[in-house]
Amino acid sequence: MELLDRILEYYRVKNPLVVKQLFLKYMNLVLKKNKLFNLTAIEDEEGFVIKHIADSLSLLKFIEEEDSGKNPVAIDIGSGFGVPGLVLKIAKPSITVFLNDSNRKKCNFMMEAKESLGIAGVEVICDRAENLGRKEVFRERFDFAFARAVDKLNVLCEYAIPLLKIGGVFLAQKGYDCEDECENAKEAIDVLGAEVLRIEKFVLPCSDEKRSVIVIKKLRQTPSNFPRNTKQIVKKPL
Ligand SMILES: C[S@@+](CC[C@H](N)C(=O)[O-])C[C@H]1O[C@@H](n2cnc3c(N)ncnc32)[C@H](O)[C@@H]1O
Numbered sequence: 001m002e003l004l005d006r007i008l009e010y011y012r013v014k015n016p017l018v019v020k021q022l023f024l025k026y027m028n029l030v031l032k033k034n035k036l037f038n039l040t041a042i043e044d045e046e047g048f049v050i051k052h053i054a055d056s057l058s059l060l061k062f063i064e065e066e067d068s069g070k071n072p073v074a075i076d077i078g079s080g081f082g083v084p085g086l087v088l089k090i091a092k093p094s095i096t097v098f099l100n101d102s103n104r105k106k107c108n109f110m111m112e113a114k115e116s117l118g119i120a121g122v123e124v125i126c127d128r129a130e131n132l133g134r135k136e137v138f139r140e141r142f143d144f145a146f147a148r149a150v151d152k153l154n155v156l157c158e159y160a161i162p163l164l165k166i167g168g169v170f171l172a173q174k175g176y177d178c179e180d181e182c183e184n185a186k187e188a189i190d191v192l193g194a195e196v197l198r199i200e201k202f203v204l205p206c207s208d209e210k211r212s213v214i215v216i217k218k219l220r221q222t223p224s225n226f227p228r229n230t231k232q233i234v235k236k237p238l
Pocket of ligand 1: 079082100106
C-alpha cells in the first residue's frame with residue numbers, strides 16, 4: 001500500500017518493511033473485528049492509514065523531543081482498539097506501552113491484537129484510569145501519557161497527571177481549535193502539579209486533516225487527594 005509507505009517515510013519510521021507488515025496485519029484485524037462489534041467509524045483502508053496510523057505517529061516527534069534516552073514507559077488512556085498506544089509501539093519498539101481502557105470488550109480486542117502481532121512490551125489494563133491513579137503500582141510511574149478522543153482536557157488531566165512521574169509528559173491529541181478547552185483546564189493542570197508547555201498545530205501528511213497536540217509537563221507531585229473517584233469527577237470536574 002503506497003499511502004502507508006509515504007506515511008512511514010514522512011515520520012522516518014525505522015525498519016519500514018517490518019513495520020508496514022505489522023500495520024497491515026493490525027488494520028486487517030481491526031477492520032475484520034469491526035464487522036462484529038463497533039471499534040471505529042472508519043471502515044476504509046485509506047481513512048484508517050491517515051486517521052488512525054498517521055494521527056498516532058504524529059506523537060513520535062514529541063516523544064523523541066522529551067525522551068531522555070532511556071526506554072520510556074507510556075500509558076495510553078482510553079486506548080479503545082489501540083490508538084494511539086499500540087500504533088506507536090509498532091513504530092517505536094523501545095517504548096513499553098500500557099494500553100488502558102475501561103471497556104472489557106475493547107481490552108479483549110487489544111489483547112488479541114497484541115498476541116496476534118507477537119509484540120512484547122505491551123500490557124493491557126482494563127480499569128478506569130482514575131482508579132489506576134490511586135494504586136501505588138501505577139501512580140507516578142509513567143514517562144508519557146497519551147489520550148485521544150476520551151474526554152475534555154480538564155477531566156483527562158485528572159486521569160493522566162497522577163500517573164506521570166515528575167518530569168513526565170502528557171500528550172493530549174485534540175482537534176485544531178482547542179484553545180478554549182486548554183484555557184478551561186489551566187487551573188486543573190496547576191492543581192495537579194503540571195503546566196502546559198505548548199500547543200502544536202499541524203496537518204496530517206497526505207491529507208488535509210488538521211490536528212493539535214497539547215504538551216503538558218508534570219513539575220511537582222500530585223496532591224494525594226487526586227484523582228478523585230468517578231462520581232466526584234463527573235459531578236464536579238476540576
Ligand atoms: C471514543 S473512544 C477513543 C478510543 C481511541 N483512543 C481512539 O482514539 O480511537 C474512548 C475510549 O475511552 C474509554 N474510556 C472512557 N473513559 C475512560 C476512563 N475513565 N478510563 C479508561 N478508559 C476510558 C472508553 O471505554 C472508550 O474505549
